[in-house]
Amino acid sequence: MNAEPRTGAEFDAVVNALRSVIQEQMEDLREIDRLSEASFRLWLNKVAGRLAAVAGVSLARVSAFIDDLASIAARMVETGKRSYRDAYRRARRVPDDPRRSP
Numbered sequence: 001m002n003a004e005p006r007t008g009a010e011f012d013a014v015v016n017a018l019r020s021v022i023q024e025q026m027e028d029l030r031e032i033d034r035l036s037e038a039s040f041r042l043w044l045n046k047v048a049g050r051l052a053a054v055a056g057v058s059l060a061r062v063s064a065f066i067d068d069l070a071s072i073a074a075r076m077v078e079t080g081k082r083s084y085r086d087a088y089r090r091a092r093r094v095p096d097d098p099r100r101s102p
Contacts, residue, residue, distance in 0.1 A: 044066070048066060
């Protein structure tokens with residue numbers, strides 16, 4: 001198992017087989033991600049329909065509310081990331097040497 005391939009052709013064959021397996025794995029993961037997103041959207045639509053029925057409002061209004069919450073959450077995450085980066089940069093900045101000021 002740990003033996004090295006005897007020729008360059010054997011090594012190339014192993015590399016190509018490994019590349020093929022990795023490519024298949026990546027395609028499978030993309031498919032799982034796509035199916036997961038579709039499944040989540042279906043679930044979210046069902047939940048929105050139930051909320052609309054319970055609250056007695058239209059499904060469009062509930063969907064708009066969910067979209068608003070999602071955009072608020074996305075902005076909140078971006079603001080948090082930006083403030084973290086800014087604070088990190090400020091903390092990493094080396095203060096000026098007072099002996100060098102004119």
